[in-house]
Amino acid sequence: MSAWRVGTVHRSGDRPRWLVLAAGTAALVLILAGAAMAYWSSSGAGSGQAVAGTAAAVILAPGTVTASLYPGGTADVATKVTNPNPYAVVLSGLSAGAITSGATGNSCDTNGNGVTFNAPSSYPSSIYRVPAKAGETGGPAAFAIDIASGASMAITSDTTCQGKTFTIPLTGTATATS
Numbered sequence: 001m002s003a004w005r006v007g008t009v010h011r012s013g014d015r016p017r018w019l020v021l022a023a024g025t026a027a028l029v030l031i032l033a034g035a036a037m038a039y040w041s042s043s044g045a046g047s048g049q050a051v052a053g054t055a056a057a058v059i060l061a062p063g064t065v066t067a068s069l070y071p072g073g074t075a076d077v078a079t080k081v082t083n084p085n086p087y088a089v090v091l092s093g094l095s096a097g098a099i100t101s102g103a104t105g106n107s108c109d110t111n112g113n114g115v116t117f118n119a120p121s122s123y124p125s126s127i128y129r130v131p132a133k134a135g136e137t138g139g140p141a142a143f144a145i146d147i148a149s150g151a152s153m154a155i156t157s158d159t160t161c162q163g164k165t166f167t168i169p170l171t172g173t174a175t176a177t178s
Contacts, residue, residue: 058089059081059135060081060171061079062168063117066078069152069166071114071157078144078147079170080144081130081134082143083174088129088177089129090123090125090130091128092123093123094117095117095171096117096119096170097171099167099168100113101167106160114154114156115151118151120150125177
């Protein structure tokens with residue numbers, strides 16, 4: 001066998017072993033890399049499914065005036081909120097139903113108690129954010145909200161309204177928040 005030299009013409013079957021071994025190794029590496037790529041790469045298609053829960057109604061306990069209310073004056077209104085949902089909510093759009101001062105038919109209400117609810121002009125989450133499960137078993141206590149100057153009394157309110165406690169039924173919108 002003659003020595004392998006540059007510039008010398010050799011027959012096609014007359015190649016040095018190291019060249020054959022190197023070419024074979026390179027081919028094997030390429031084949032294994034392709035197999036590994038095929039093994040680790042994949043594609044697919046399909047679909048998943050999720051079911052959305054149903055929101056539970058937030059409960060606002062009737063608000064009560066927290067200070068003495070007098071003709072021509074205002075006072076804060078306190079309410080407690082129960083949120084049975086597993087997420088926090090922010091209250092907004094508060095409004096009041098019929099404001100009463102106690103037993104049905106008392107003259108304060110029939111003669112016109114003159115008490116009105118003053119809805120907040122804004123609803124900052126620092127005040128109106130109700131935690132998840134507030135007021136529920138295992139959750140935090142019902143969430144107390146104090147609505148500043150939430151009630152006012154007309155100067156013409158009936159004199160029989162003196163000393164009465166006014167109940168203000170509240171409704172509003174509860175929007176999920178983080």
